[in-house]
Amino acid sequence: MLEHLELFFKSIFIDNMVFAVFLGMCSYLAVSKKVSTAVGLGAAVIFVLGVTVPLNWLLDQYLLKDGALVWLGPEYADYDLGFLSFILFIATIATMVQLVEIVVEKFSPSLYNSLGIFLPLIAVNCAILGGSLFMQTREIPNLGLALNYGVSSGIGWFLAILAIAAIREKIRYSNVPAPLRGLGITFIITGLMGIGFQSFGGMLTGDNEPPEPTETTTAKTEEIKENKEIKKEIDDEERTISYNEVINK
Amino acid sequence: MALLSKKDANLILDPLADNNPITIQVLGICSALAITAELKASVVMALSVLFVLGAGNVVISLLRNVIPSKIRIIVQLVVVATLVIIVDQVLKAFAYELSKTLSVFVGLIITNCIIMGRFEAFALGNGPWKSFLDGIGNALGYGIILVIIGFFRELLGSGTLFGFPVLGDPVTKTGLYALGYENNGFMIIPPAALIVVGIVIWVQRSRNRTLIEEA
Numbered sequence: 001m002l003e004h005l006e007l008f009f010k011s012i013f014i015d016n017m018v019f020a021v022f023l024g025m026c027s028y029l030a031v032s033k034k035v036s037t038a039v040g041l042g043a044a045v046i047f048v049l050g051v052t053v054p055l056n057w058l059l060d061q062y063l064l065k066d067g068a069l070v071w072l073g074p075e076y077a078d079y080d081l082g083f084l085s086f087i088l089f090i091a092t093i094a095t096m097v098q099l100v101e102i103v104v105e106k107f108s109p110s111l112y113n114s115l116g117i118f119l120p121l122i123a124v125n126c127a128i129l130g131g132s133l134f135m136q137t138r139e140i141p142n143l144g145l146a147l148n149y150g151v152s153s154g155i156g157w158f159l160a161i162l163a164i165a166a167i168r169e170k171i172r173y174s175n176v177p178a179p180l181r182g183l184g185i186t187f188i189i190t191g192l193m194g195i196g197f198q199s200f201g202g203m204l205t206g207d208n209e210p211p212e213p214t215e216t217t218t219a220k221t222e223e224i225k226e227n228k229e230i231k232k233e234i235d236d237e238e239r240t241i242s243y244n245e246v247i248n249k
Numbered sequence: 250m251a252l253l254s255k256k257d258a259n260l261i262l263d264p265l266a267d268n269n270p271i272t273i274q275v276l277g278i279c280s281a282l283a284i285t286a287e288l289k290a291s292v293v294m295a296l297s298v299l300f301v302l303g304a305g306n307v308v309i310s311l312l313r314n315v316i317p318s319k320i321r322i323i324v325q326l327v328v329v330a331t332l333v334i335i336v337d338q339v340l341k342a343f344a345y346e347l348s349k350t351l352s353v354f355v356g357l358i359i360t361n362c363i364i365m366g367r368f369e370a371f372a373l374g375n376g377p378w379k380s381f382l383d384g385i386g387n388a389l390g391y392g393i394i395l396v397i398i399g400f401f402r403e404l405l406g407s408g409t410l411f412g413f414p415v416l417g418d419p420v421t422k423t424g425l426y427a428l429g430y431e432n433n434g435f436m437i438i439p440p441a442a443l444i445v446v447g448i449v450i451w452v453q454r455s456r457n458r459t460l461i462e463e464a
Contacts, residue, residue, distance in 0.1 A: 021283055022279050022280075022439065022442070024279065025278035025279045025282065026275065026276060026277070026278055026279065026362040029275050083334060083337070083338060085356075086330050086337070086356050086359060087327065090326050090359055091323070091326070091327070094323050094326055125360065126279040126361070130353060133353035133357070177451075178454075179451050179453075179455040179458070180447070180450070180451050183272075184447050184450040184454065187450065188444055188447035190440075191441065191447065192440070193440075194439060195440045
């Protein structure tokens, strides 16, 4: 529970996709001229991240990791297919985006009309592939946390694009120096927002460590409205035990 | 230029300044910002993109009459992903420390919009030689901006270039530091990259006013 909360806040504020690691900047800059389109794209990103990160977690866990193929039999324990992760992740993402597009078009034409045009854009959005790759390097321990990570990173991205779109709508009335107009000022504003977001760094105590429940968590539980939490106590321990048994044999 | 006709030379020279992928076309920002705290990482990133874009453009251009247009995105992704895996494995084998610094950003070359953008806009409609030149030109335009950002961030932030101290030693107070100069820690943190890009755009557009955007 606590680790879910911690990961949730960490992914939204501290490791914000846009301000801390600059993922999805291309669409962030291109689609942030109006708030309404920004909301559409942001929602699509949350959705696709929420689907692809857990899927890629499963792929990573049962196919790609060092020794992940052990479920096929003990003789597969030495295989490390890690070098295939880029191609598998991007294929999963492209397929999922296509699939989601078809399903949404079929079952909810109104949602399709608002999200639809953004879905193909998303296949090549670095935030989506970045979400999966960071999930892999940060060694998220179970499926529930992977889902949490996907959704909360998406929310972080959503917040960022919403904020910049609102600022860009207002800044039209300001007298910006001509060479800075448009792109230049957007970069500088994003930089300033990023500095603001840095101050969230003090919110949790662990700096770049993978989240672990510490007694000094400062997150206030009353403020949490949304906590996508799926209790799935994956039988990790059991699996490692059987894995060890297999190795001992 | 005996080697290249004027038109071909323009394919390389245009993206360096007036049609720069980062400052004008706004493509491939993601990786450009995250790894530019050190000059060395910027140069390696620029070289990786040079390889992927040059080779990828040629492959796509050779295949352009065979790829059905409906599934072209996925074909393009597979081509890029293959090339990026090669880059990643080479980096891991010969420059392990550096590949740790670049972490996921090597993988993110796959979704670098410059690459998909050039495939779509150029390689699908032109021959291999032209596509190759176009790829090299755009990758160089991308690399130049990366090196400029990396240069200023490393020089002002850590007082080093490629890891060599060029402004003296901050601990023993030699060189500039003897005069009371201090490193600007602000340049190391991620948001500084955005501000540096903003300033690069500002300078470029002040010099060439035709590039200024309306509104």
